[in-house]
Amino acid sequence: MNAVDATGESSSMKPLNAPKNELLSAVVAEAVAEGATDIHLDTWNERAIVRFRVDGIMHEKLQVSASDARRLINQVRVSAELDIEATVKPAEGQFRWSNGEAVRDVRVTVLPTAPSNEAAHLRLLTTPEDWRDAEHLGLSIEERRAIEAVLNETHGLALIAGPTGSGKTTTLYALTGLEDLVHRVAVSIEDPAEYDLPNVRQMEVNPRRGITMQEGLRILLRVDPDVLIVGEIRDPHSASAAAQAALTGRQVLATIHGRDAAAAIHAMHYFAVPYYILGGALRMVIAQSLVRRLCRACAEPRAVADAEARLFDKVGVAPPAEILDPRGCQSCNGYGYRGRTGVFEIALLDDDFGLWLADGRAQHEIRNRLGEMGVTPVTTRALEKVAAGETTIRELTRLFWSTLGERSDPPVDVKTEGP
Ligand SMILES: [Zn+2]
DSSP: OEEEESSOOSTTEEETTOGGGHHHHHHHHHHHHTTEEEEEEEEOSSEEEEEEEETTEEEEEEEEEHHHHHHHHHHHHHHTTOOSSOOSSOEEEEEEEEOSSOEEEEEEEEEEETTTEEEEEEEEEOOHHHHHOGGGGTOOHHHHHHHHHHHTSSSEEEEEEESTTSSHHHHHHHHHTTSOOSSSOEEEEESSOOSOOTTEEEEEOBGGGTBOHHHHHHHHTTSOOSEEEEEEEOSHHHHHHHHHHHHTTOEEEEEEEOSSHHHHHHHHHHTTOOHHHHHHHEEEEEEEEEEEEEOTTTOEEEEOOHHHHHHHHHHTOOOOSEEEEOOOOGGGTTSSEEEEEEEEEEEEOOHHHHHHHHTOOOHHHHHHHHHHTTOOOHHHHHHHHHHTTSSOHHHHHHHHHHHHTOOSOOSSOTTOOOO
């Protein structure tokens, strides 16, 4: 890994104030200060913009001249040791940024855009302290205990589901902290492995070296694992390998795309895993979303509107007297929000559910059955957070309107970004 660093402690680290990295370091510093996860740089012939993604939302940060944009992209290339000459094909790399206090690993992609411009994406990887502790996920103590119990069973399949950017991988990593991995052999196949996991043999998908997901799983299942972690189930091979491993005495933990637990179970079936196999293998599905956390320094209380009260009634959450709207102040960089918190649907699946599922079920039947079992949907959990003043109704409608099943207009403008 290469470094853009203020301290100059290591001979391989380039000092922050070196002229060749000043612009890049200033942009990364600003992104870190705002809690951004991504920096996007787009260039056109005469102009360029730098945008940050903060808590899932894109914000335009600065317009820069074409020459500054070229300088910035060159600094990215130098820092990540990309091929300076090759501007005609995409390039990927990584560097480490530090200002002496904060340290961030930054994953970089630079790609040519038509007609003869360039764009860059910088992903600021979170530091391990942010995710290693399951307490930071937003789970209650009871939820943690229930999950821990399932994860420390000898075998079974646990799925973590959610849409893209919902923090599935963060949860996957954090959950490994709830498992006893000292007394078990744990292996993972990831694409890519974002962090070192203690006590886990991590393998990365790398088709150029012959390690496809399928081949990686085949090898890992031969090294006597007790715990198998699958970065993401994306195809029939990984789906069936995960289910089969769970049925043959392994604890399997995997992420899968799906907006709720029923959709995740259905996705496994879509990947050609028969329902009778799934019924025997599945022990738990955690479906999740991330909602932005209100900035308490500037949030404004107001009365609940009638349409909003109906929404609370519909999902069975008592409407509060007041809810909070975002406003924006200095401490939240004007966004009205600071950070995000997880909302979880936790479905613990027993043998009865497995036997019921084995007969083959439609997605809506699975959803209804989970409701009857007392599993609380993500949308209800999110509305509870609105009632508690942790997030806003605007944030909830932005994320979940399409799944709330309303035919009328949403109570607030769902397209609104930020406060
Ligand atoms: Zn604020």
